[in-house]
Amino acid sequence: MSKPYISDAVIRRLPRYYRHLNDLQNQGVVRISSGALGTRMGLTPAQIRQDLHCFGDFGQQGYGYHIPTLRHEIGQILGVDHVRRIIVLGAGHLGHVLLKNFDFQAAGFQIDAAFDIQPELFGAVIGNVTVRPMTELADYVALHHPDVAALTVPPQEAQSLTDKLVAMGLRGIWNFTNVELTSPVPGVAFEDVHLMDTLLKLNYRISHS
Amino acid sequence: MSKPYISDAVIRRLPRYYRHLNDLQNQGVVRISSGALGTRMGLTPAQIRQDLHCFGDFGQQGYGYHIPTLRHEIGQILGVDHVRRIIVLGAGHLGHVLLKNFDFQAAGFQIDAAFDIQPELFGAVIGNVTVRPMTELADYVALHHPDVAALTVPPQEAQSLTDKLVAMGLRGIWNFTNVELTSPVPGVAFEDVHLMDTLLKLNYRISHS
């Protein structure tokens, strides 16, 4: 895979583009100019053209962008066509929510297992997925090679579990624990969902306005 | 409140500083230099000094930063001392998780009500908080003046509910719906927790490495 460096600022905006294009497509809109999309998203037209141009020439002079095409392209760039495998570690309340409500498929993932240490949960089926004992994790990974793990375990266990997962070959951690994880192995992607941080930021904003 | 402009990049890092300082304090560490904190957080010492200097002179030459003091100061800056009020709208699975597990107090919030439209839920007590009918929302807000609402309602209702909340005087929306909200009233803070976006970003990262 070629690597024409894409800045973090651009990558952060990609899912937003994707969401807006999905919305527009669902509304039946067929074309949009960088100007109109910019108004909608609170970005300048120039920025949108720069961002998209990182990945190719998706627009057409005098016309703008064809929404179905652009949506599809950005989906490809994000990787939603790959159907990667994800497992959920920790089937407590939050794990439950993910298993029950989250549209993994829309993000290009297939989920087929969850793990917990609570025996009461073993065998429980939550939204099509069976909860298994954490002791079966290694065998499961060896057999099915999941790509990503969603971590909803207690904070004390997060790092040690991460170390194991990385050693087993997992390539990404979707981290819901209030802990910052590291990996000795390079190339492992961490995506932290620190709810606490977002609420603190909101507090800051309302406290300084 | 004076307004020496603080960039978004700095504000985004504040909760992370706060978390690391909390961790360090819990470990009994008393002082830290910008160099050591930088190593820990993956930032340059210069950046840390610049960031903190936006808010005051918290360090001491030859010594570094006194952790309890700095932790307290950043807490003040974030607003955790104010005890603001928050309500949860939508007591489905995700609302449930928040009511049951989230440490609102640590973010400077007090939670004393949740609202839903499902009659089965009316009166249910979830983690000390009673679920009320959405029809009582206006009266409740008029009486208790909550500052922030956590939105865990279906996406179709998110914007119209937001409009109502803003009209009632709410000052911040902690948005868990997969929708981008806007407000005609300026000065309302939105903090989006777009889980979909974070998983898409993770997919991008593992697809391009």
Added chain:
DNA sequence: TAGATTGTTAATCGATTAACAATC
């Protein structure tokens, strides 16, 4: 065709990093 809008280069702006005198 004429108008609209892109791709793309150049200019600007802002954020990060480096450097160092001040000082604990």
Added chain:
DNA sequence: TAGATTGTTAATCGATTAACAATC
């Protein structure tokens, strides 16, 4: 005191915005 480390200015780097020729 000497060593360490800050606050703070200046230099660098990167991201955003502006501009405009190309062209649909």
